Amino acid sequence: xxxxFDPKVKKFTCYKTTKSDEWYARAAKVIPxxxxxxxxxxxxxxxxxxxxxxxxxxxxxxxxxxVDGNKYVDYMCAYGPNVLGYNDPDVDAAALAxxxxxxxxTSPNKIMVECAELLVDTVNCADWAFFAKNGNDATQGAIxxxxxxxxxxxxxxxNGFYHGVSPIVxxxxxxxxxxxxxxxxxxxxxxxxxxxxxxxxxxxDIAAVIAQPYDHGNFYDxxxxxxxxxxxxxxxxxxxxxVLIVDDVRAGFRLDIAGSDHYFGFEADIICFCKxxxxxxxxxxxxxxxxxxxxxxxxxxxxxxxxxxxxxAACIACINKMKKLDTPKLFRxxxxxxxxxxxxxxxxxxxxxxxxxxxxxxxxxxxxxxxxMLHQEWIAECVNRGVFLAxxxxxxxxxxxxxxDIKRSxxxxxxxxxxxxxxxxxxG
Amino acid sequence: MIxxxxxxxxxxxxxxxxxxxxxxxxxxxxxxxxxxxxxxIGFEVKGGPSATITFANGKCRMEQGCSKCxxxxxxxxxxxxNGLIDGTVTPIPSKGFTHIGFLLKxxxxxTDLLNxxxxxxxxxxxxxxxxxxxTEMTLNVIGVAIAQLGNQDEICKFSAAxxxxxxxxxxxxDGPAVEIIAxxxxxxxxxxxxxxxxxxxxxxxxQTANDLFGGKVNALACIGTGKVEMxxxxxxxxxxxxxxDRVAIYLA
Numbered sequence: 001x002x003x004x005f006d007p008k009v010k011k012f013t014c015y016k017t018t019k020s021d022e023w024y025a026r027a028a029k030v031i032p033x034x035x036x037x038x039x040x041x042x043x044x045x046x047x048x049x050x051x052x053x054x055x056x057x058x059x060x061x062x063x064x065x066x067v068d069g070n071k072y073v074d075y076m077c078a079y080g081p082n083v084l085g086y087n088d089p090d091v092d093a094a095a096l097a098x099x100x101x102x103x104x105x106t107s108p109n110k111i112m113v114e115c116a117e118l119l120v121d122t123v124n125c126a127d128w129a130f131f132a133k134n135g136n137d138a139t140q141g142a143i144x145x146x147x148x149x150x151x152x153x154x155x156x157x158x159n160g161f162y163h164g165v166s167p168i169v170x171x172x173x174x175x176x177x178x179x180x181x182x183x184x185x186x187x188x189x190x191x192x193x194x195x196x197x198x199x200x201x202x203x204x205d206i207a208a209v210i211a212q213p214y215d216h217g218n219f220y221d222x223x224x225x226x227x228x229x230x231x232x233x234x235x236x237x238x239x240x241x242x243v244l245i246v247d248d249v250r251a252g253f254r255l256d257i258a259g260s261d262h263y264f265g266f267e268a269d270i271i272c273f274c275k276x277x278x279x280x281x282x283x284x285x286x287x288x289x290x291x292x293x294x295x296x297x298x299x300x301x302x303x304x305x306x307x308x309x310x311x312x313a314a315c316i317a318c319i320n321k322m323k324k325l326d327t328p329k330l331f332r333x334x335x336x337x338x339x340x341x342x343x344x345x346x347x348x349x350x351x352x353x354x355x356x357x358x359x360x361x362x363x364x365x366x367x368x369x370x371x372x373m374l375h376q377e378w379i380a381e382c383v384n385r386g387v388f389l390a391x392x393x394x395x396x397x398x399x400x401x402x403x404x405d406i407k408r409s410x411x412x413x414x415x416x417x418x419x420x421x422x423x424x425x426x427x428g
Numbered sequence: 429m430i431x432x433x434x435x436x437x438x439x440x441x442x443x444x445x446x447x448x449x450x451x452x453x454x455x456x457x458x459x460x461x462x463x464x465x466x467x468x469i470g471f472e473v474k475g476g477p478s479a480t481i482t483f484a485n486g487k488c489r490m491e492q493g494c495s496k497c498x499x500x501x502x503x504x505x506x507x508x509x510n511g512l513i514d515g516t517v518t519p520i521p522s523k524g525f526t527h528i529g530f531l532l533k534x535x536x537x538x539t540d541l542l543n544x545x546x547x548x549x550x551x552x553x554x555x556x557x558x559x560x561x562x563t564e565m566t567l568n569v570i571g572v573a574i575a576q577l578g579n580q581d582e583i584c585k586f587s588a589a590x591x592x593x594x595x596x597x598x599x600x601x602d603g604p605a606v607e608i609i610a611x612x613x614x615x616x617x618x619x620x621x622x623x624x625x626x627x628x629x630x631x632x633x634x635q636t637a638n639d640l641f642g643g644k645v646n647a648l649a650c651i652g653t654g655k656v657e658m659x660x661x662x663x664x665x666x667x668x669x670x671x672x673d674r675v676a677i678y679l680a
Contacts, residue, residue: 033648044662219663
């Protein structure tokens with residue numbers, strides 16, 4: 001039986017994270033907030049933090065091991081980059097072969113061209129590809145391209161958005177952000193086409209609308225667009241000379257290999273990718289239509305490692321393998337199998353588990369209270385027994401996940417439901 | 429970065445409002461008011477807040493508005509009122525000249541004590557009583573300041589606009605708490621532990637709370653070590669914390 005299952009009492013043992021705590025104490029002395037950003041404990045996604053590992057030791061396939069030696073089936077997938085499984089042999093072989101030829105060189109390696117050609121052939125709306133490192137580089141590049149093309153300054157965002165960390169895509173109340181940084185930003189509620197139309201009718205200085213393909217924000221149920229929403233937005237942008245940017249950093253290649261705009265039946269002017277591009281090898285890209293190629297060419301926009309060759313080799317291998325496996329279909333099936341099992345386990349124990357978003361990027365919420373505290377308790381019990389989830393973020397399926405992994409995950413999560421139920425007799 | 433009107437609201441309701449706690453927690457403050465006739469001082473700030481502080485039976489209580497007070501202190505602007513708090517402006521009463529003695533003697537003693545307990549020296553903080561009282565009073569000042577800035581400061585209003593209805597609890601484990609109530613994106617602070625709340629931020633000890641209030645430790649690192657625990661609606665708490673970041677600027 002599995003490593004944290006105790007057959008004598010027929011239950012999963014709880015993990016200790018002593019070494020994680022020690023490493024975190026060391027980290028906090030030399031690294032701001034110990035682990036900053038989305039992988040860290042201060043984002044409100046690990047509640048309470050002492051039930052989560054803070055540092056990993058190794059990873060393989062769908063699993064990682066923390067510094068205490070605890071093994072987790074990982075439904076966060078490094079927050080998305082792990083799309084085929086950690087250490088995928090085909091992707092890593094391509095990357096290591098390229099490493100022997102050269103990586104960060106004075107003239108970019110020709111493999112960059114092959115990578116761009118593959119993206120243009122794969123992504124429905126792409127006539128060209130511009131490479132960078134992180135999702136933020138891609139969204140920032142897309143915005144600069146839109147402004148360079150339109151010579152307009154304003155940007156429309158949908159509330160609940162996350163498009164990276166540049167000051168212009170942060171919010172006025174974030175540390176270090178100036179009111180001037182966000183002065184040209186306009187915010188609209190998701191799916192509110194009427195308000196969007198009104199704003200566009202009254203303002204002729206709008207460079208771009210930027211949006212995720214569906215509302216997969218944190219802390220609330222994820223929402224698909226209403227029927228016809230994207231088609232209406234597309235027409236509005238076309239009619240008014242506004243560049244339509246789809247931020248597919250998170251969902252890209254998980255809904256549709258040709259891009260999430262293709263999945264929802266429209267064409268973006270620019271689409272941004274990162275997480276699933278190269279199975280953890282560091283690169284991002286924004287792809288666009290021919291009419292924006294000149295504007296993208298004009299940008300003063302580059303970086304020391306943006307044309308490194310190893311990630312291009314990994315990207316080519318990753319995209320080809322995703323096509324071969326038909327990962328969107330696989331993720332849909334695996335995600336549905338998992339979330340159906342979780343919903344049933346919840347119902348067996350008197351909990352109403354709401355599942356939202358695409359099965360490939362499922363979002364979970366226990367709806368028995370209005371504070372999410374029961375949900376936080378349940379997630380913590382799951383993590384503490386070896387199923388790595390985040391309290392209030394969409395999760396990710398990867399291609400190495402098996403039905404046995406899912407079955408074991410559901411067993412652990414059901415035990416976690418029983419623990420929460422026992423701790424809350426008031427639930428009846 | 430600091431708006432004078434918002435600062436006036438913080439200075440009146442959070443800082444001078446802490447006189448309520450001072451009289452409860454510090455016997456010397458309470459003693460200064462015993463065996464004295466009840467008296468009320470009104471603060472009226474043009475283009476800003478107004479409130480009345482009533483002193484009676486060794487206690488003190490603040491209420492909004494100053495239509496009923498024995499002594500009225502008018503200020504021609506928020507800047508002038510803020511000058512009173514930082515010691516650069518001397519107020520002149522428009523009403524209650526016969527009580528000028530209370531203003532000059534007893535009220536001044538109370539504000540000196542307020543300063544002692546809200547801004548103690550490092551040496552004073554070694555005294556366990558001063559440490560405890562400073563921590564509790566600062567928690568209250570911060571709670572009220574969050575509510576005032578959420579309603580008055582333009583950047584904080586953006587944060588408040590993203591806060592859903594309900595209560596937030598900020599507490600010291602096994603110690604005092606404040607309740608921030610949000611309704612239609614307006615905030616109100618009650619200096620008490622809420623019966624029901626949608627999210628909470630709990631400091632594991634007085635030491636952690638005091639270190640955080642004094643800027644001696646990093647808040648995010650404390651969350652990582654579990655010294656500060658957050659529960660419930662994280663988006664609600666996240667926006668309260670964004671206001672809290674600006675409280676530090678206003679109270680610096």
